[in-house]
Amino acid sequence: MLRTNKWSKTTVFAGVAVIMALIGFACTPKSGSQKAKDGVVAADAAQKVYVAPGKYDEFYALVSGGFSGQVSVYGLPSGRLLRVIPVFSVDPEKSYGFSEETKPMLNTSHGFLPWDDSHHPNLSITNGQTDGRWLFINSNNTPRIARIDLTTFRTAEIIEIPNSGGNHGSPFITENTEYALASTRFGVPIPQKDVAISSYKENFKATISFIKVDPKSGNMNLAFQVLVPAIDYDLGSCGKGPSRDWCFFTSYNSERAHTLLEITASKNDKDMVTAINWKTAEKCIADGKAKEWKSSYAHNTYSDETHSAKSEILKSQKVLDPKDCPGLMYYIPVAKSPHGMDTDPTGEYFVAGGKLAAQITAYSFQKLLKAIEEKKFTGDLGGIQILDYASVMAGEVQKPCLGPLHTEYDGKGYGYTSCFVSSEVVKWKLGTWEVVDRIPTYYSLGHLMIPGGNSAKPWGKYLLAMNKITKDRYLPTGPELAQAAQLIDISGEKMEMLSDFPTIGEPHYAQGIPASIIKDKQVKIFELDKNKHPYAAKSEKEGKVVRDGNTVHVYLTMIRSHFGPDNIEGIKVGDTVYFHVTNLEQDWDIPHGFSILGANAAELLIMPGETQTVKWNPEGEGVFPFYCTDFCSALHQEMQGYIRVSAKGSNTPIKFSLGK
Amino acid sequence: MQKYSRLLIFVSVALIALAFLFPLWDIAIFAPQYPEGLFLQIWINKMGGDLTNVNILNHYIGMHPITPESIPELKFMPMIAIGLMISGAIVGLINKRPLTIAWVVIFTLIAVVGLADFYKWEYDYGHNLNPDAPIKIPGMHYQPPFIGSQVLLNISAFSYPGIGGFALMASLALAYVAAFGHLIFKKKKA
Structure with missing residues (x-):
């Protein structure tokens, strides 16, 4: 009856919200909420989302299907559903996972798996800008990354990630799609073995995996994994411009708890942001610092010539221990239990949502380099040096909202952060860290998306807010209700609610891209x-x-x-x-x-x-x-x-x- | 005029050669399901365009599939054109008016017979229907327009000469000027 992952999250957030309300923590949206709830939107809102019959939308939105395991494709601004791409779950409508040719796509080291939970779509990029070639997305449950070909809107490849307990923080793409990165959510014994769960601190580990992407074919291979301390790694973002060699991840559970995490993993005031340098990792690998580990993971590819998938089980990969590779990674303290980690379009700032701390922290890449150079360390966690928070922090957006989760950028100097607990989007200015606008969403906003908003070149016209809960927003359909996306106009000074539409599954994240980049590259028939x-x-x-x-x-x-x-x-x-x-x-x-x-x-x-x-x-x-x-x-x-x-x-x- | 006549005949011959490089006739078909259109090109020696899809559509109403191998014209039209070019070149070299006139007359006859043959092919294609056709509409025929457009059920068909066709027309026109131009220009001079 309960969807446990969502339920527990909701419970924590609801509890926090109540407590904060009791102690008079005043951070609620002040304007507009009742107005918009009553369905009053600007008079020209309908005109802005109306796409006449036979006309095309301006953007494709590629929206994660959450527990449906798929990716759904919408047109923006209309919100019209164009296609559901089967990725990690079978789809009888399209014979995906049922035809003999597609069954191998869902093969894993555990055999054929009919379902997974798809989370974070990320487009391929060139010079940090979306190039419209491929879409990568992770499966959360049994760790895998899929690549979708945007000339066919079909899944072209799936690679399993060994030595990973839950593939939530994944896949994050480097500046020229050299790598897709995947981090481990749950610490587990690596390699797996039979140990007491309470021996977490001694026996549990985590990994950050580097999937190499062939620049021509897009084919993926697991280049290497970095063995890291077992904290729960969360979302990430790779640098661009000056920070192109680095990737950043948030994490929670610096307490390294293994039971009742909602309490035990929320004790410390600070959790950790991971900064990892993939160029340094490459150098250490080239110097022979990695070890070859035996394992078992599936690599599945689909051919548009044989119209068939083939699955092979690979048996080993390189594993790098940070202690063999100085300068590879550092921790930076962050307001507790963060979620999103988002590099701004210039690559100078990387920003973490505080989730439980009602604070958005922006770090400076220049200050990071300086702090490393000047060895501003305050200790270590599992052998990884912790940098001094104040030496790396560039600014804090103070009390922006409750439960800040995830930030995207408009390319005009503003960040937009989703706030789960207070169900709103806040707009704030990079550099001054001031909140300049806020708009309510309905309800419990998770991720948000601006086309190109995580890349070096955002198209800052629309923002798509993805809500976990719809309650009374649509005609009721029994106990099971839709999740929703809401379209917000961000072209002006004030954000303006335009429309909303239900989504397939629970959307965790999405990508947007101008239709002009991909619409003329579509395969129409197979010769x-x-x-x-x-x-x-x-x-x-x-x-x-x-x-x-x-x-x-x-x-x-x-x-x-x-x-x-x-x-x-x-x-x-x-x-x-x-x-x-x-x-x-x-x-x-x-x-x-x-x-x-x-x-x-x-x-x-x-x-x-x-x-x-x-x-x-x-x-x-x-x-x-x-x-x-x-x-x-x-x-x-x-x-x-x-x-x-x-x-x-x-x-x-x-x-x-x-x-x- | 006589030296221009030779030049005109050579240009006329060159224009016939263009018919080997471009389609003689273009047929376009639009329907609600085919907003982007289906296109057929009739070349001097082949059929081009969306032949398969046109055949698939036409089978519903019993039109016989167009199979280029079974159209003899596509085999002997190139030979006729080559014959016309060789004879034209010779006529141009000799450059005697009676010979030129004879060439023009032959050229004209070939053009008339060719067009009549094309019309007859279109007529047969549109009228000679398979009695087992899934869709039969009494009294309906599907002859494509010779030149211009026509609505056939849900389909709008358009038929116009292609670049090769226009080249042949221009070629014939120039041949006429070569043969009879002196009459016009003499009059003007006088």
């Missing part, structure tokens, strides 16, 4: 001539049925509006039948679907020029229909066929035909 699927039938003449022992391969074609062949006989009870179905169409937006009665799988949804396979085990004798599941033409309803199943051991010969 049939280039189809290298081993079971493709590239013309009706190649349609056939081949028996191989108890296995039968049906090479099936589809074109408006028939299958070839569409009458099949000679199948026997106990056979395993593979329907390899090729869509012969070569025209945009003419997919065909396929399903057969009793299929213990999803439909196949096959794009022009593509081949997909579904397995079918006939359990009884008879004649079974199959049909096209995607309304393809005026004769779609006629697009059907029959397959005859005879008794085990019968001598019905294999026979197939079309139009006879």
Whole structure:
């Protein structure tokens, strides 16, 4: 009944809010809240989000699907849902995880996993600017990072991360997409072993993983992992410009607690920000400072030529211990239990939300370098030196709101921070650290997104606030309610609420990109001539049925509006039948679907020029229909066929035909 | 005029060559589901464009698929054009008016027969329908327009000469000037 992770968070925040209210902690939004709640928005709000039929939105928003495991694609400013991209969870609508070709995408060292929790989409960048090539996103539960190809809006690759207990703080992209970084949320024994949970401090560890991204193909490989003390690493951000060699992570649980974290991990006034230099790490690796560890992790890739995924289990990776690599990483104290860590567009400031401390801390990169040079250390945690807070801190946004979580930038000198507890966005000025505006959201805002707002070049026109709770905001639908995104106009001095729309799953973060960067690079069809699927039938003449022992391969074609062949006989009870179905169409937006009665799988949804396979085990004798599941033409309803199943051991010969 | 006549014939021959580089005729089809259009190009020796998709659409109403291999014109039209160019070059070299006139007459006959043949092909294509067609509308034919546009059910079809077609027209026009230009220019001088 409870969604535990959300519930516990909510409980903590609610408790904090009550306490703060009791002690008269005055930090509530002062204006506008009642007005906007009543649905009163500026008179021209509708005009600003209205995109006429047939017209395109200005931005793509790529929104994490949270516990749906997927990524949803919306147009902004309209909020129209364009597509749900299956990533970490099966999607019967698109046969993802059901067709033989896509099953390997969800393979892991634990076998085939039908579900995960997708969190933080991050676009590939060149010189710190979004380039519209790929979208990376993490799975939170069983640690993985996926790469989505933005020419097909499909998942192209998934790599598992070994030696990680929960992959929340992930994936954060370096300035030219050299690496995607992933940090461990839960400290665990690394490598895994059977120990008492109470031996956390002695036995538990965490890692920060560096996934190398091939600049041409985008292919990922686990270059190395850094073995770090077991605190709960949280969100991160890689530097840009002057700070391009560094990445930063927040963390909580500096207490290194292993039970009732909501209390025990909230004792210390300060937690830690991690600053890690990937160039230094590369140098140490090159100097042979890393050790090769045995492990087991899956690497899955999808080919648009064979129209198939393959999964391989990799067996080792490099692990670097910071004590073998001086200058690799430092801790910096931060207001307790922070969440977001966000580098500003210039790369000079990196900003942490205080979450439980009602404080936003901005650090200066120049001061960081100076503090390291001058050895302003105050101690260490697990062998990692802790820098003096005041020597690195550039400024604090004082009492901005309750529960500041995550900051993005507009490129015009302002930061915008989401505030979970007080359900609002605050706008503050970089340098003076003054709050200049605030606007309520409904309710319990988690992440926010400005297109390019975490990159070197934000498009500071819209802000998307992603809310965890909607309560009374929409028509009620029983106990299960939608999460929501709210669109805020940030082009002027004052933020202005424009619209809201429900989202798929709980959005944890999103990315936005001007449509012009990717819309003209879209793949429309797969060329049939280039189809290298081993079971493709590239013309009706190649349609056939081949028996191989108890296995039968049906090479099936589809074109408006028939299958070839569409009458099949000679199948026997106990056979395993593979329907390899090729869509012969070569025209945009003419997919065909396929399903057969009793299929213990999803439909196949096959794009022009593509081949997909579904397995079918006939359990009884008879004649079974199959049909096209995607309304393809005026004769779609006629697009059907029959397959005859005879008794085990019968001598019905294999026979197939079309139009006879 | 006589020396211009030779030049005109050579230009005329060169323009025929253009018909090998550009389509003779362009057909465009728009429908609600095809806002971006489907396009067919008729070349002197081949068919180009969205042939597969046009064939798929047309099978609903029983129009026979266009298969370039079964259109003999695409085989002998290039030969005729080459013959016309060789003979034109010879006529230009000799540059005697009666010969030029004869060439122009032959060229004209070929053009007329060619266009009539194209019209007949369009007529057959639009009228000679498969009796097993899934969609049959009594009295309906689907002959594409010869030149201009026409609405056929949900489809708007447009048909116009391509660059190659215009080149042939210009070529024929110049041949006429070469053969009969002296009549016009004499009159003006007088």
